[in-house]
Amino acid sequence: MLQILEELEIGPVPSEENCAQAGDENYQKKARAECRAYARQVERHYPAPEGANVQVKRFPHDFGCYFEVAISGPAEWVHEVEEDPKRALRNWDEQARSALGLEKIEP
Secondary structure, eight states, X not given: OOXXXXXXXXXSSOTTSOOOOTTSTTHHHHHHHHHHHHXXXXXXXXXXXXXXXXXXXXXXXXXXXXXXXXXXXXXXXXXXXXXXXXXXXXXXXXXXXXXXXXXXXXX
């Protein structure tokens, strides 16, 4: 059976969070840290099936470069991550907040 593979850039951070801006001081360091934390968050909530990949990608920009998290793998998994039915990729989860040194959100 032929498996359809897809690739998609899903952004540098969860959809409702602010991210480092290209051109800002220490942008590359901050952006890479945010992307790594987001990639790990994706993997925690939507474990990558065999043959799938979650990675940080670098793209050219007028200010040098910018970074995003990209996913690739079976189309079904890529679409699930994109649609985020668990609503787990809107905000930083506790582990990501800790990794980034952000304040804990009290319930």
